[in-house]
Amino acid sequence: MDDHMNKQSRTRxxxxxxxxxxxxxxxxxxxxxxxxxxxxxxxQDQVLDKMDLERERGITIKLKAVRLKYNAKDGNEYxxxxxxxxxxxxxxxxxxxxxxxxxxxxxxxxxxxGIEAQTLANVYLALDNNLxxxxxxxxxxxxxxxxxxxxxxxxxxxxxxxxxAVLASAKEAIGIEDILEQVVSKIxxxxxxxxxxxxxxxxxxxxxxxxxxxxxxxxxxxCIKPGMKIRMMATEKEFxxxxxxxxxxxxxxxxxxNVGEVGxxxxxxxxxxxxxxxxxxxDAKRPADKPLPGYRKVNPMVFCGMYPIETAQYEDLRExxxxxxxxxxxxxxxxxxxxxxxxxxxCGFLGLLHMEIIQERIEREFNIxxxxxxxxxxxxxxxxxxxxxxxxxxxxxxxxxxxxxxxVEEPYVKASxxxxxxxxxxxxxxxxxxxxxxxxxxxxxxxxxxxxxxVPLSEIVYDFFDQLxxxxxxxxxxxxxxxxxxxxxxxxxxILLNNEEVDAFSLIIHKDKAYQRGRLLVEKLRGIxxxxxxxxxxxxxxxxxxxxxxxxxxMRKNVLAKCYGGDISxxxxxxxxxxxxxxxxxxxxxxxxxxxxxxxxxxxxxxxKK
Amino acid sequence: MKITNIPIxxxxxxxxxxxxxxxFPSFTGSEQYIDIYxxxxxxxxxxxxxxxxxxxxxxxxxxxxxxxxxxxxxLKRLFIMLHKYIDINDIEEFTIEMNPxxxxxxxxxxxxQNGVNRISLGVQSLxxxxxxxxxxxxxxxxxxxxxxxxxxxxxxxWNIDLMYGIPEQTVDSWIDTLxxxxxxxxxxxxxxxxxxxxxxxxxxxxxxxxxxxxxEEKIIKMYQHAIDNLIKASYKHYxxxxxxxxxxxxxxxxxxxxxxxxxxxxxxxxxxxxxxxxANPASIGSYIETYKNESLINSWYDILSKKNEIxxxxxxxxxxxxxxxxxxxxxxxxxxxxxxxxxxxxxxxxSKQIEKLLANNLMVKTNRGYKLTDKGVILSNEVIEExxx
Numbered sequence: 001m002d003d004h005m006n007k008q009s010r011t012r013x014x015x016x017x018x019x020x021x022x023x024x025x026x027x028x029x030x031x032x033x034x035x036x037x038x039x040x041x042x043x044q045d046q047v048l049d050k051m052d053l054e055r056e057r058g059i060t061i062k063l064k065a066v067r068l069k070y071n072a073k074d075g076n077e078y079x080x081x082x083x084x085x086x087x088x089x090x091x092x093x094x095x096x097x098x099x100x101x102x103x104x105x106x107x108x109x110x111x112x113x114g115i116e117a118q119t120l121a122n123v124y125l126a127l128d129n130n131l132x133x134x135x136x137x138x139x140x141x142x143x144x145x146x147x148x149x150x151x152x153x154x155x156x157x158x159x160x161x162x163x164x165a166v167l168a169s170a171k172e173a174i175g176i177e178d179i180l181e182q183v184v185s186k187i188x189x190x191x192x193x194x195x196x197x198x199x200x201x202x203x204x205x206x207x208x209x210x211x212x213x214x215x216x217x218x219x220x221x222x223c224i225k226p227g228m229k230i231r232m233m234a235t236e237k238e239f240x241x242x243x244x245x246x247x248x249x250x251x252x253x254x255x256x257x258n259v260g261e262v263g264x265x266x267x268x269x270x271x272x273x274x275x276x277x278x279x280x281x282x283d284a285k286r287p288a289d290k291p292l293p294g295y296r297k298v299n300p301m302v303f304c305g306m307y308p309i310e311t312a313q314y315e316d317l318r319e320x321x322x323x324x325x326x327x328x329x330x331x332x333x334x335x336x337x338x339x340x341x342x343x344x345x346x347c348g349f350l351g352l353l354h355m356e357i358i359q360e361r362i363e364r365e366f367n368i369x370x371x372x373x374x375x376x377x378x379x380x381x382x383x384x385x386x387x388x389x390x391x392x393x394x395x396x397x398x399x400x401x402x403x404x405x406x407x408v409e410e411p412y413v414k415a416s417x418x419x420x421x422x423x424x425x426x427x428x429x430x431x432x433x434x435x436x437x438x439x440x441x442x443x444x445x446x447x448x449x450x451x452x453x454x455v456p457l458s459e460i461v462y463d464f465f466d467q468l469x470x471x472x473x474x475x476x477x478x479x480x481x482x483x484x485x486x487x488x489x490x491x492x493x494x495i496l497l498n499n500e501e502v503d504a505f506s507l508i509i510h511k512d513k514a515y516q517r518g519r520l521l522v523e524k525l526r527g528i529x530x531x532x533x534x535x536x537x538x539x540x541x542x543x544x545x546x547x548x549x550x551x552x553x554x555m556r557k558n559v560l561a562k563c564y565g566g567d568i569s570x571x572x573x574x575x576x577x578x579x580x581x582x583x584x585x586x587x588x589x590x591x592x593x594x595x596x597x598x599x600x601x602x603x604x605x606x607x608x609k610k
Numbered sequence: 611m612k613i614t615n616i617p618i619x620x621x622x623x624x625x626x627x628x629x630x631x632x633x634f635p636s637f638t639g640s641e642q643y644i645d646i647y648x649x650x651x652x653x654x655x656x657x658x659x660x661x662x663x664x665x666x667x668x669x670x671x672x673x674x675x676x677x678x679x680x681x682x683x684x685l686k687r688l689f690i691m692l693h694k695y696i697d698i699n700d701i702e703e704f705t706i707e708m709n710p711x712x713x714x715x716x717x718x719x720x721x722x723q724n725g726v727n728r729i730s731l732g733v734q735s736l737x738x739x740x741x742x743x744x745x746x747x748x749x750x751x752x753x754x755x756x757x758x759x760x761x762x763x764x765x766x767x768w769n770i771d772l773m774y775g776i777p778e779q780t781v782d783s784w785i786d787t788l789x790x791x792x793x794x795x796x797x798x799x800x801x802x803x804x805x806x807x808x809x810x811x812x813x814x815x816x817x818x819x820x821x822x823x824x825x826e827e828k829i830i831k832m833y834q835h836a837i838d839n840l841i842k843a844s845y846k847h848y849x850x851x852x853x854x855x856x857x858x859x860x861x862x863x864x865x866x867x868x869x870x871x872x873x874x875x876x877x878x879x880x881x882x883x884x885x886x887x888x889a890n891p892a893s894i895g896s897y898i899e900t901y902k903n904e905s906l907i908n909s910w911y912d913i914l915s916k917k918n919e920i921x922x923x924x925x926x927x928x929x930x931x932x933x934x935x936x937x938x939x940x941x942x943x944x945x946x947x948x949x950x951x952x953x954x955x956x957x958x959x960x961s962k963q964i965e966k967l968l969a970n971n972l973m974v975k976t977n978r979g980y981k982l983t984d985k986g987v988i989l990s991n992e993v994i995e996e997x998x999x
Contacts, residue, residue: 533970533992556826558991561803561851566619566872566880568931569887569921575934578991579998 008260009189013081013218015099017126018108019116019477023138027108027170027179028066031082034176035068037248064204065101065216065262067246072184080183081218081246081262083203085122091350092481093298096125097278098203100294101218101262104132104187106179107154111137111145111167114153114448116477117418123158132187133158135165136179141172149445157444190220190260197288198222198230200257200265200281205272207326211243213269216262217281220292223258229284230267233291237274238284239267272329298330300348301411301482302355302461303394305336305373305504306362307344309586309595313368314343320366321345324358331358336395340502340588341371346395349375352461371586371598373504377457380409380485396506399492402543408508409485411457414439417468419476421449426471434459435488435510454483458508493518493547495525496539500589504598514540518548524600529593531555536591613662613873617669617865618696620651620688621876622677623894626712630745631773633807635878635892636675643894644680647877648687650901654875654890655695657905657913665873666697669862671705673730678708682716689724703728703861705769710756711748718763728860729760729768731796736787740776745811750790757794767858769798774832776804777812777821784832785839792843797858801836802851803829830988850938850987867939869932869951883910885928888917925952926999929959933997937973937990942981956980963996 018024068080083102085095099105105126109115126133135154137147147167154162166182168175192199204216217224224230228241243266245253257263269275277298280291308317321333332348349355355375362368379393384406393399399408415436419427421443428451431438436453444450455464460480468476493514495505509517518540525538529552540548560571585592624644625636658665670692680688692698705728706721721729735741736750760768770791774784791799806816806823815821824832837847845853849867852860865872874881877897880889891897900916907913914920923931929952936943948956956979957964964980967973972986972993986993 533972533989555989555992557830557988559803559850559988560991561801561805566866566874566882567889568866568869568880568882568935569889569919571934572927572931575991575995575998579995582995 004194004258007079008194008258010076010078011081011190011260012078012104012183012187013083013102013190013260013262014104014106014183014187015083015085015102015126015131016106016108017085017095017099017119017122018138019110019113019119022108022110022113022116022119023170024108027106027136027138027168027176028082028084030170030173030176031180032066032068032249034173034180035070035080037066037068064249065247065264066249067252067262068248070180070184073181074184078184079261080180083218083262091354092121092125093296093350094204094277095122096129097201097294099126099129099131100278100292101201101203102129102131103190104134104183106183107133107135107158107160108138109135109150109154111139111147111150112142114150115157115418115444117416117450117479118477120157120418120450121416121479121481133160134179134182134186135160135162136175137165137167138170140167140174141169153445157450192219192221192259194221194223194259196221196259197286198224198228198281198283199288199292200224201292202232202275202277202279202281204277205269205275205329207272211266213267213272213275213326215265215267215269215275215281217257217265218262219257219259221259221288222283223256224265224281225256230265230281231284231287232274232276232279233282233288234276234279234295234297235274237269239269239274242266242268272326276329298350300330300332300350301457302349302351302375302377303346304349304355304375305338305341305344305395306333306347306359307338307341307371307373307504307586309369309371309584311342316366317345317362317368317370320362320368321347323366324361328358330354338373338397338503340504341373341586344371348394352465369584369595371504371595373598374507375461376508377411377461379490379508382406382408393508396492396508397503399508402491407487408490410488410490410508412454412483412486413457413460413480414483415453415455415460415464415478415480417451417453417476417478418444419449419451419472420447423472423475424449424451427451427468427476430464430467430471431455434462434464435513455480456486456488456510457482491542494541495521496537496541496546497525497529497591497593498534498536498589499539501541502588504588514542515547518542521600522548522550525597526550526552528597528600529591532591534590611662612664612666614664614666615668616665617671617862617870617872618665618667619862619872619874619876619879620670620672620692621675621874621879621890622672622680623647623675623877624679625674625676626679627745627747628811630743630811631804631807633810634675637894640894641679643898644684646898646902647894648684648691650898651688651876652691652695653901653904655691657901657907658873658875659695660905660908661910661913664697665695666699667701669703669705669865670696670698670701671707671862672726673705673707676709676712677706678712678717682720685717685720689720693724698725701725705730705860705862707732708756709746709748711752713756713759715759715762718759718765722763722765727765727767729765730798731756731768731770733770733791734773735776735779735783736790737779737783740779740783740787743777744773754794767797769800769860770794770796772799772801772836773804774801774836775824775829777823779824779832781824781828781831781835785835788836788839792839797856798852798854798860799840799845800852801833801840803833833988847940849940850990864939867935869928869935885923886914887919887921887923888914889919891916891918928952929954930998933960934994937980937982937986937994940981940987941978942973942976943979945979948979960997967993967996 016024065083070078083098085098137150140147151162151165166175166178199221200217200219202217205213208214226241231238244257245251246263278295282288325331330350333345336346381391381393383389431453434455436455440452442450489511490508491511493509494501522538522540535554536552538550539546585594623636625638628638704726706726707730709732733753738749806812840853871882878892891900973980
C-alpha cells in the first residue's frame, strides 16, 4: 500500500495546449526524446500524430497518451502521462475530456505570434477543469521572437503568472528539462483512492481490427485489473477486461491500472459507440454511486449528403463509412436518396474539418469517388399545427413548404476572433455580412484585438473561415461555441437545371441573402458545367419564383478534322481522354455535372463581387 | 510467307521549313541525312522481306514531311528500292505528297515514270496573306505553276489539301479559296479545320493570346460552305473532311477508315498488322539508330522488339476503332460488314448507344447500317465517345 501511495505521489498527468503551428507536436517529440522513451533515431518525426492525413494537415485528430519515466533533479523517478489533445475547434469536447484526465497542462505560446483565439479557448477549458497551467514560450530561436512581450500578454489576457514561464525552442531542444522540472514541481499528484469503487474517465478510443476497441482511460478512483467485469455508466454496456497497458509509446502490458494512472483497456468491445468519450468506466460488481462529471453525448453540428459517383459503389461507401465509424464515435450516417444523385448517405459531423477529413479518407483510403452536397446545419422547423410540432431538418430538401410553417430556427454560435488591430474593420465587415450580432471587442495589447460576435452557424459553415483567412492575410484566429437556436427569416432556395429541380443543390438561406446568393450560384454553375448537346438553363428559385437565371449554350462542334495517316491511336487517345472526363461526371436528369458543381454551392467568393 | 493486297505508307520526314501549325514528325535542316535515311528505309524493307518473301502492295502512299525535298537522284533511288522490295504490278493507287514550290518538271517526270498515279498537294489556302500566317514556303502563284506542271506530265488524279480556321481568316476569304480551287478541277479535295497542337509555333502564340482565331460559329459556317459549295460543284462528300469527283476517293485512306491492316515504313510510321498496332522510332536520329545496320532477324517478334509503341487491340478495341473510323465516312457503317468482321451484331452490341444517338438526332439508320446526321458530323467526337468503354 505504501508502495502504491508512493507511486501515486510521483505520478503527473498533463496535456499540452497550443494553437495549430505553435509547436505542440515538436515539443511532444522532444519530451519523449529527453526522457529516453524514444531515441532520436527511432523517432520518426512527430510520433504522436499517427495518421498520414494528420501529418499532412498538421493537426492531431485522435488523442493519445504516453507514459514516460523522468528522473527529476530531486533524485526521484517520476511517472509522467502525457495526454495529447486535438487541435481544432471541431473537437472541443474531446479536448475538454482529455484535459479532465489531467491535473496540469503546458500552455504553449508562440514567441512571435502570441496568444491566438484557439489557445485562449483551450486555456479556458483547462481552467474549467481546475488544471495547473505552466506557460511555455516556444520558438524563442526565431529572429522575430518577443518572449517578454508574449509573457506580458499571457499575464494580461489570461491572468496567469508568467514570471516562471519557460523560454523554450522545441525545434532546437532548448528548455525541455526546465519544462519537465516544472511539471514535477508545479502539477499536483493525482488524488483519489485506490480502495474506492472504480471510476475511470474515457478520453479516447480507437478500433483495432484484431483486439476490438481500445479504450484510453484515466483511473480517477479504484483500480482496474484483467478479468474484471466493467460497466460503461452512460451506455450501460458491460464487458470483461482482457488486457491493460500503457504506451511508452510502444504498447506495454500491465497487471493493473491503479488510481491516478492513464492507460488503455481492451475488453472485446466491438463498437466505439459503446465507449463514448467522457463516459465513466466502473466495476460492474461494485459500481460507483455516480459517474464522473462532464459527460455529454456529442451531437453532429454539420450535415451533408455523400454519394458515390459510380452508383455501383453505394455498398462500398456504406462499408467505408462503417469502417470509419468503428474509429469515430461522432460520425453519424444514415441512408438517403436523392432524385439527382441516387442512393447515398446523410452524414453528420462535428464540424467542417471533420467533414473534410472523412471525405478525404473515403476517397483516399477506400478509393471511392464522392459527390458531397453542400453542408447544412440542423434547422428547427415548427409547423403551424396546433401543437407547433418541431421537425429537425438536417437536409434542406426536407423543409416543409412555407404555408405549413410557423417559424424556422437556426443554430447560433458565439464566434471569438483575435486579430491585429489593422484588420478590425475587415473582420467586422465579414461578421456583418454573415448576419452576425456584435457583442464585444477588447484590446489584448496595443496591437491585438479580441472580437466577439454571435453568428448563425450556417454562415460559419459556408465560407466564413476562408473569408476570414483571406481578408486578414491569415492573421486572424478563430474559435466558436454553440449558444442555441434563434428564429430567422429562412427560405429554401432550389436550383433548376434544364427546368428540373436538382435536390442536391437545394439550400436553406436567409431571405435577404437569397437573391444575391442565387445570382452568384447560377453564375458559378454556368462556369463549371460544361456545354451539353443542348441548351441548359440554370435557374435559382424560391418556391415558384425564379430569382436568377443563366444559360449554358449548346455544344456546337466537337470534331477532329484530320485523321492522321495511320496514327489511329492518337485519335483513340483523344476520345478516351474525353470519355475519362465524362466518367467523372454525374448524370443528373439529362445533364452531366462535374463533381465540383456540387461543391460550388459551398465555395463562393462573395467578396469577389465587390 | 506472302503479304498480299497490303497498303504501304512511306514517311519522308524532311522539310525546308516547319509550318507554324505543324506537329507532324518532320524536321528541317537535316538534308545531309537524306542519303543515310534512304539506306535505313532500304534496311527496313529488307527486314520486312525476311518475313514476307513477297509483299504485294494494294496502295502506296509516300507522305511527309515533304517527299519532294529529295533531289532527283534520291527520288530515283527511293523508287528503285520500292520496285525491288515490293511487288507493285497490281497496284490500285500510288500517291505521293508534294508542296507547291518544292517540285520541278524533272522530279515530276521521275515520279510519273515510276508508276505514281496520284498526287496530293499541300495547298492550304490560295490567299497569300493566310499562307504567310501559316508559315508556308509557297504563295498562290506557286500553286498554279505546280498544277500546270501536273497537267503537262499527264497527272489527272490529284488532291488539294485545304485548311480553314486559319488565324485572321474570314468566311469570305475561305469561300474565295474554295471557288478558286473548284476552278482548278482537282479530283479530290480535303478540307481540314486547323487545330492548335502543342509544341507548335501557333501553340505558343495561342497560349499568349496572340492568335486571332475565327470563333466557333464562323468555323462551323466555313465547314458548311465547304460542304455546300463543293457539292454544288459536283464533288461527293465521302468523309468528314474529304470530297471527290466520281469514284476518285483516296483508296489508301479508305483502307485506314475501314480499319484494315497496313504497313508503315520510315520514321514515326505506324503499322497495323493482325490486331497489333506499332510505330517506328519517331525522330530521324532514333530511326537511323534503329535501322542503320542490316537486320538479321526473322520473326515478327523480332520486328516488334524494335518498335516504339506496341498496342495490342482486343476485339472490343477493334470494334471501337471500326466505329470511330467508320462513322467518319459519310455513308457510315455497314451492318453486314460489321457482322462479317466481328461475327457479332452491331445493333445488339450497342443497342443503348444507338437508341440514345437516334433520339438526339446525331445518327440515322440507312438501308445498310448507320450514319451520322449533319449535326452528328460536327459533333462526331461526342458520338464516337458513346461507343467507347
